[in-house]
Amino acid sequence: MSSASSVIRVGLLGCGTVGGGVVQLLRAKATYLEARLGAPIEIASVLVRDPGKERVPELDRKKLTSNPDDVLGDASIDVVVEVMGGLEPARTLVTRALDAGRQVVTANKMLLAHHGAELLERAAARGVDLAFEGAVGGGIPVIRVLRDSLASDTIESISGIVNGTSNYVLTRMQKEGLSFDEVVKAAQALGYAEADPTLDVGGGDAAHKLAVLAMLAFGARLDGVKVPTEGIDTLEPLDHVFADRFGFVVKQLAVARDRGAAIELRVHPALIAKDAPLANINGVLNAIALEGRALGPCLLSGRGAGDMPTAVSVVADVVDVANARRSGASGRMTRAMKLTPRALAPMDDVETRYYFRFSVFDRPGVLAKITGALGERGVSIEQMVQQGRGTGDVPVDVVILTHESREASVQAALAAIAREGFVARPPRMIRVHG
Amino acid sequence: MSSASSVIRVGLLGCGTVGGGVVQLLRAKATYLEARLGAPIEIASVLVRDPGKERVPELDRKKLTSNPDDVLGDASIDVVVEVMGGLEPARTLVTRALDAGRQVVTANKMLLAHHGAELLERAAARGVDLAFEGAVGGGIPVIRVLRDSLASDTIESISGIVNGTSNYVLTRMQKEGLSFDEVVKAAQALGYAEADPTLDVGGGDAAHKLAVLAMLAFGARLDGVKVPTEGIDTLEPLDHVFADRFGFVVKQLAVARDRGAAIELRVHPALIAKDAPLANINGVLNAIALEGRALGPCLLSGRGAGDMPTAVSVVADVVDVANARRSGASGRMTRAMKLTPRALAPMDDVETRYYFRFSVFDRPGVLAKITGALGERGVSIEQMVQQGRGTGDVPVDVVILTHESREASVQAALAAIAREGFVARPPRMIRVHG
Numbered sequence: 001m002s003s004a005s006s007v008i009r010v011g012l013l014g015c016g017t018v019g020g021g022v023v024q025l026l027r028a029k030a031t032y033l034e035a036r037l038g039a040p041i042e043i044a045s046v047l048v049r050d051p052g053k054e055r056v057p058e059l060d061r062k063k064l065t066s067n068p069d070d071v072l073g074d075a076s077i078d079v080v081v082e083v084m085g086g087l088e089p090a091r092t093l094v095t096r097a098l099d100a101g102r103q104v105v106t107a108n109k110m111l112l113a114h115h116g117a118e119l120l121e122r123a124a125a126r127g128v129d130l131a132f133e134g135a136v137g138g139g140i141p142v143i144r145v146l147r148d149s150l151a152s153d154t155i156e157s158i159s160g161i162v163n164g165t166s167n168y169v170l171t172r173m174q175k176e177g178l179s180f181d182e183v184v185k186a187a188q189a190l191g192y193a194e195a196d197p198t199l200d201v202g203g204g205d206a207a208h209k210l211a212v213l214a215m216l217a218f219g220a221r222l223d224g225v226k227v228p229t230e231g232i233d234t235l236e237p238l239d240h241v242f243a244d245r246f247g248f249v250v251k252q253l254a255v256a257r258d259r260g261a262a263i264e265l266r267v268h269p270a271l272i273a274k275d276a277p278l279a280n281i282n283g284v285l286n287a288i289a290l291e292g293r294a295l296g297p298c299l300l301s302g303r304g305a306g307d308m309p310t311a312v313s314v315v316a317d318v319v320d321v322a323n324a325r326r327s328g329a330s331g332r333m334t335r336a337m338k339l340t341p342r343a344l345a346p347m348d349d350v351e352t353r354y355y356f357r358f359s360v361f362d363r364p365g366v367l368a369k370i371t372g373a374l375g376e377r378g379v380s381i382e383q384m385v386q387q388g389r390g391t392g393d394v395p396v397d398v399v400i401l402t403h404e405s406r407e408a409s410v411q412a413a414l415a416a417i418a419r420e421g422f423v424a425r426p427p428r429m430i431r432v433h434g
Numbered sequence: 435m436s437s438a439s440s441v442i443r444v445g446l447l448g449c450g451t452v453g454g455g456v457v458q459l460l461r462a463k464a465t466y467l468e469a470r471l472g473a474p475i476e477i478a479s480v481l482v483r484d485p486g487k488e489r490v491p492e493l494d495r496k497k498l499t500s501n502p503d504d505v506l507g508d509a510s511i512d513v514v515v516e517v518m519g520g521l522e523p524a525r526t527l528v529t530r531a532l533d534a535g536r537q538v539v540t541a542n543k544m545l546l547a548h549h550g551a552e553l554l555e556r557a558a559a560r561g562v563d564l565a566f567e568g569a570v571g572g573g574i575p576v577i578r579v580l581r582d583s584l585a586s587d588t589i590e591s592i593s594g595i596v597n598g599t600s601n602y603v604l605t606r607m608q609k610e611g612l613s614f615d616e617v618v619k620a621a622q623a624l625g626y627a628e629a630d631p632t633l634d635v636g637g638g639d640a641a642h643k644l645a646v647l648a649m650l651a652f653g654a655r656l657d658g659v660k661v662p663t664e665g666i667d668t669l670e671p672l673d674h675v676f677a678d679r680f681g682f683v684v685k686q687l688a689v690a691r692d693r694g695a696a697i698e699l700r701v702h703p704a705l706i707a708k709d710a711p712l713a714n715i716n717g718v719l720n721a722i723a724l725e726g727r728a729l730g731p732c733l734l735s736g737r738g739a740g741d742m743p744t745a746v747s748v749v750a751d752v753v754d755v756a757n758a759r760r761s762g763a764s765g766r767m768t769r770a771m772k773l774t775p776r777a778l779a780p781m782d783d784v785e786t787r788y789y790f791r792f793s794v795f796d797r798p799g800v801l802a803k804i805t806g807a808l809g810e811r812g813v814s815i816e817q818m819v820q821q822g823r824g825t826g827d828v829p830v831d832v833v834i835l836t837h838e839s840r841e842a843s844v845q846a847a848l849a850a851i852a853r854e855g856f857v858a859r860p861p862r863m864i865r866v867h868g
Contacts, residue, residue, distance in 0.1 A: 021728070025586045025587070025728060028588075029584075029585060029586055029587075032584060032585060032770055033585060035766070035769055035770035035772065036585060036766055036767065036770035037766070038763065038766055139726070139728075139729040139730065139732065140732065141575075141578075141579050141582060141732075144575075144578070144582065145575050145579075148575060148578065148750040148753070149746065149750070150463075150466060151463060151466060151467060151470060151749060151750055151753045152459045152460075152463055152745070152746045152749035152750055152753075153459070153463075153746050154462075275714050275716065276714065277711055277714050277715060277721075277735060279714070280709050280710065280711050280713070280714045281711060282709065285731075287711075287733075292573070292746065294455070294459060294573075294742040294743065294745065294746050295573040295736065295737070295742070295743050295746045296573065296736060296737040296740070296742070296743055297719075297735075297736055297737070298573065298574065298575075298734075298735065298736035298737075299721075299733070299734070299735040299736065300732075300733070300734055300735075301711060301731075301732065301733040301734075301735075302729065302730060302731055302732035302733065303729070303730045303731070303732075306730070308728040308729070308730070309728065309729050309730055311586070311728065312583065312586045312587050312726065312728050312729045315585060315586035316582040316583070316585055316586055319582070319585045319586075323763065323766075324761075326761075326763070327758075327760075327761025327762055327763045328761055329472065329757065329760070329761045332469070332470055332471070332472055332757075333470065335469055336466055336469040336470035338469065
């Protein structure tokens with residue numbers, strides 16, 4: 001405990017664009033931070049790959065090192081900030097920092113999705129804190145809102161747009177009628193999508209973030225959990241057209257729900273009513289909607305990625321853990337989280353409304369067979385639209401919106417319909433949110 | 435400093451519905467709170483008007499008192515929570531609690547709008563904290579987001595829907611084509627509007643909240659500041675119809691902007707583009723949009739009032755100030771806010787787009803006179819619609835949307851047009867947001 005020391009010493013693991021942003025903000029807000037913490041913050045050392053490289057903002061060369069021991073072995077360091085990303089060496093270095101009794105801040109969602117519970121429990125056992133606001137939602141303060149809510153409320157569900165690339169792609173598909181491939185190419189050219197966009201548009205990145213949010217909201221041990229995940233890569237412009245006709249927009253949604261006996265986690269495209277706040281979170285913006293028992297609904301939105309928004313979150317965490325360190329309260333925030341293993345509800349048990357699009361040859365009795373296959377399994381139809389009339393070999397689209405139904409029944413009905421000869425291609429299904 | 439004590443003792447000033455919610459949440463989350471704080475929270479005493487009254491949740495009769503000294507004079511109390519509302523006796527009691535070295539939590543927006551700077555400075559001088567999350571936006575954690583953002587960022591502007599009654603009225607006017615009076619009556623019947631709704635629909639309540647937000651965001655001494663305020667009571671169904679035609683909805687907005695030399699504060703109806711997130715905050719929901727230099731845009735939305743959401747905010751504050759108290763860091767959070775006097779920018783200097791609706795007799799040359807009066811003063815027209823053709827004595831509506839213009843020029847042009855003989859009634863003006 002260094003509450004008597006007159007300076008708060010911070011060690012950085014990594015100094016890319018987020019790390020540079022952290023350095024910049026710590027300098028810009030030095031006066032406020034000193035008043036808030038009762039001591040100035042000093043950057044003690046920075047682990048980088050190449051200490052010889054020019055950096056913006058400029059750092060004292062003597063503080064740069066390529067040897068992790070210079071940061072982790074320095075007992076005078078109060079707070080270690082990990083902004084390298086990726087699983088290794090981040091996991092090893094964060095573990096070492098916790099073991100050495102440092103307060104740790106990380107912005108690494110992949111690390112937390114895979115080893116969050118393990119690291120939080122290690123931190124709790126060592127009597128230190130692990131803070132991770134920057135790991136989910138960039139500058140959106142969702143982690144601290146969840147953490148503060150836990151002090152007074154019970155979180156029942158989370159629904160989020162947590163991948164900016166996917167949201168950018170869907171927004172342009174919807175507003176400009178473009179195809180998935182066209183928009184992804186444009187997004188790559190603009191730097192909004194990676195050369196290999198799979199982790200974003202396939203839903204993997206959103207699943208990581210969802211696992212971190214659910215861990216915190218529900219106190220659940222979810223390390224490496226397999227979140228049922230569907231990407232946006234199978235959506236077609238026509239789905240946006242029909243969604244619009246029914247009063248919806250399509251968004252890529254991450255959903256977590258505490259169902260008591262089990263936790264429901266899922267990432268997939270969803271139809272959202274046009275006038276719902278989540279439906280109007282466009283472009284690269286992210287949003288997270290919480291539902292608290294006492295709080296009711298709460299929506300947080302902002303830039304879900306980007307160096308400076310993430311740096312804002314990292315610095316807010318540095319303040320929290322430095323404060324705890326200086327006042328001898330290290331570890332309390334983390335210990336209070338107490339994680340327990342929780343079962344994951346199977347997708348089969350999900351109940352929601354559904355949108356189906358069947359591409360069928362327009363023969364007599366087709367609609368009766370479709371509605372029959374649904375009705376037999378208790379899937380009841382709310383609205384149905386047939387787009388034009390087919391001319392022999394050209395299939396037509398039949399779009400159906402259901403009442404609330406059980407996923408298992410829906411999947412069985414769709415499989416039965418897919419086997420019919422009048423079906424030109426596999427039926428498409430999108431879940432309806434809310 | 436009671437960091438060695440084994441219990442955190444809380445005194446309540448008032449125990450109405452919010453206070454009751456606080457008691458309920460403190461009990462429901464006792465285990466988490468003890469882990470988080472390192473000590474259990476105990477309700478030591480509760481100031482009420484009538485200690486004999488039945489209460490839900492039940493409280494030990496011995497803890498109820500009608501004598502403020504029983505709470506304020508008890509040196510063993512760590513945290514005083516004021517949930518009485520109103521200016522007096524709240525101001526006197528909060529002042530006494532701060533002077534006695536207690537950590538104080540309040541949910542009283544009126545008190546803060548009038549005496550916030552005075553009370554915060556008194557708290558800072560006494561080395562204690564004054565926390566007030568519950569005062570603005572009910573359960574929306576805007577105060578802590580602003581406070582945390584200050585650690586790392588510079589807030590540039592705030593735009594909020596902060597009065598649930600006004601938003602409820604506008605939402606129903608817009609969606610159902612009803613008149614202001616009709617909806618207010620319905621809202622009163624449902625308990626969403628007071629018997630005298632002036633403070634809500636006139637904008638006064640929103641102005642109080644805006645003053646509190648701006649004080650915190652800009653570090654400005656704004657006690658009793660006169661915020662330029664317009665209510666929603668002059669809006670007509672036709673304004674919603676035209677807004678819709680131009681792609682907008684009408685919302686009652688509170689705007690604060692740091693313009694460097696001065697702070698701009700205003701509360702008034704505003705047109706917001708339909709696909710902006712703020713435009714889709716409906717019914718009694720509130721929302722606050724922040725713009726941070728590093729953070730970019732950030733939107734927070736939820737129930738802006740109500741006992742349980744407000745109680746959630748109060749308990750979150752109790753955790754913060756109790757934490758500080760236990761760790762000998764009382765007063766740091768408040769001291770870091772350091773308020774300075776800031777000038778208020780005159781409304782004349784506001785620059786924005788405008789919507790005008792003129793009710794005119796359809797005579798030759800009328801449009802030329804209107805556009806001339808605007809053009810002369812540099813108010814340039816973006817769109818113009820004339821609704822139908824007048825028949826002699828029946829006036830027609832001419833609606834104009836301007837490019838960005840200066841308020842002083844707009845007011846001068848409107849005054850000139852109002853003096854013309856062809857004008858059937860005073861021109862209507864609504865500012866356009868964003």
